[in-house]
Amino acid sequence: MLRNEITELLQIDYPIIQAPMAGGVTTPTLVAAVSNNGCLGMFGSGYLNAEQTREQIKEAKKLTSNHFGINLFVPTQFSQSIDEINQANLLLQPFREKLNIATGGTSNLPDYESASETFHEQIRVIIEERVPVCSFTFGIPSSEVIRELKQHNIIVIGTATTVDEAIEVEKCGMDMVVVQGCEAGGHRGNFLHDVKESQIGLMSLIPQVTDNVNIPVIAAGGIMDGRGLRASLCLGAKAVQMGTAFLTCQESGAHKLHKESIVHAGEDQAVLTRAFSGKWARGIKNIFITETQNHEAAFAQYPVQNTLTQNIRKAAAAQGNPEFMSLWSGQSPRLAKSQSVEELISRIVAELLKK
Numbered sequence: 001m002l003r004n005e006i007t008e009l010l011q012i013d014y015p016i017i018q019a020p021m022a023g024g025v026t027t028p029t030l031v032a033a034v035s036n037n038g039c040l041g042m043f044g045s046g047y048l049n050a051e052q053t054r055e056q057i058k059e060a061k062k063l064t065s066n067h068f069g070i071n072l073f074v075p076t077q078f079s080q081s082i083d084e085i086n087q088a089n090l091l092l093q094p095f096r097e098k099l100n101i102a103t104g105g106t107s108n109l110p111d112y113e114s115a116s117e118t119f120h121e122q123i124r125v126i127i128e129e130r131v132p133v134c135s136f137t138f139g140i141p142s143s144e145v146i147r148e149l150k151q152h153n154i155i156v157i158g159t160a161t162t163v164d165e166a167i168e169v170e171k172c173g174m175d176m177v178v179v180q181g182c183e184a185g186g187h188r189g190n191f192l193h194d195v196k197e198s199q200i201g202l203m204s205l206i207p208q209v210t211d212n213v214n215i216p217v218i219a220a221g222g223i224m225d226g227r228g229l230r231a232s233l234c235l236g237a238k239a240v241q242m243g244t245a246f247l248t249c250q251e252s253g254a255h256k257l258h259k260e261s262i263v264h265a266g267e268d269q270a271v272l273t274r275a276f277s278g279k280w281a282r283g284i285k286n287i288f289i290t291e292t293q294n295h296e297a298a299f300a301q302y303p304v305q306n307t308l309t310q311n312i313r314k315a316a317a318a319q320g321n322p323e324f325m326s327l328w329s330g331q332s333p334r335l336a337k338s339q340s341v342e343e344l345i346s347r348i349v350a351e352l353l354k355k
């Protein structure tokens, strides 16, 4: 039950992948602890530049000799008018006033060309540093990128939220697919259809994807323990990717208040919002989410909105105020615990082996 083609390919003991979590959660300490305990640690490097990506890899290599991986955001074209940015800034102004921070401007906004350049530099770093696994979300990278990674024997993993997306991932030559159910914490990885059509529960998604693709399937969304792992394997997945469960571990780099909010939340508090980044994502409901929910459509596109809210999220974290932080979480926060990575993994494995 524990060994299969995924554990073989990824060279891990257990079919468990720690979800990449961009934004400071997946530190070298967390990634290495996961890899040292027989699972695959993954860096969420979507918000980093090439130099920072290399530093994290080098740091992790000092802490583990086992396999770990890197996850990147596939850059997508976006446009934004000054009027739309001004409108978003106007809606964000009351939060800036509450936190006593500067008014948002229209400078330092992201552009597609530099995001794309950074992405390609990161790919180069992954190849140069011989990182054995590279996964993607928010779309599919070019065939050149996939081919180059595979030529260097790097295992390439895509993310899908529907059967069509999983078929697309397979068609593009990727080795495995993470199927992200609507229960999942953090950003939705949908890229073919609107987010509303891509909210499929994991129990529906796994068997329908496994019936339609030949590459191994990794299940993600709301899995926190041996029951979730066992159910995913029963439905046809070959491994699971768990985010929230690792986020609240002692080794994770998540803010203390983020961890506490999850541990004290109920399943009905993990809601979807696009007010933080311009892309739909699931997190624990707070004042920022509640007060912006009637204006979701008026906010800027990803990644512009993400840049506009950056000083709000930073100031809130520095001031110890969780009401204005992005508290990403999946739909199973009641199962989250403050524990070590070793405790989490050994508990899951024991639960899986229990008759």
Ligand SMILES: Cc1cc2nc3c(=O)[nH]c(=O)nc-3n(C[C@H](O)[C@H](O)[C@H](O)COP(=O)(O)O)c2cc1C
Pocket: 019, 020, 021, 022, 025, 044, 045, 046, 071, 136, 137, 159, 180, 183, 184, 185, 186, 187, 220, 221, 222, 223, 241, 242, 243, 244, 245, 247, 328, 329, 330, 331, 332
């Ligand atoms: C804080 C946080 C950050 C995340 N960042 C990323 C990311 O950078 N790349 C990615 O592919 N998925 C990211 N995800 C989504 C996870 O890969 C995965 O789909 C999700 O955690 C599964 O749901 P769970 O949190 O209930 O386990 C993130 C999730 C969380 C909770």
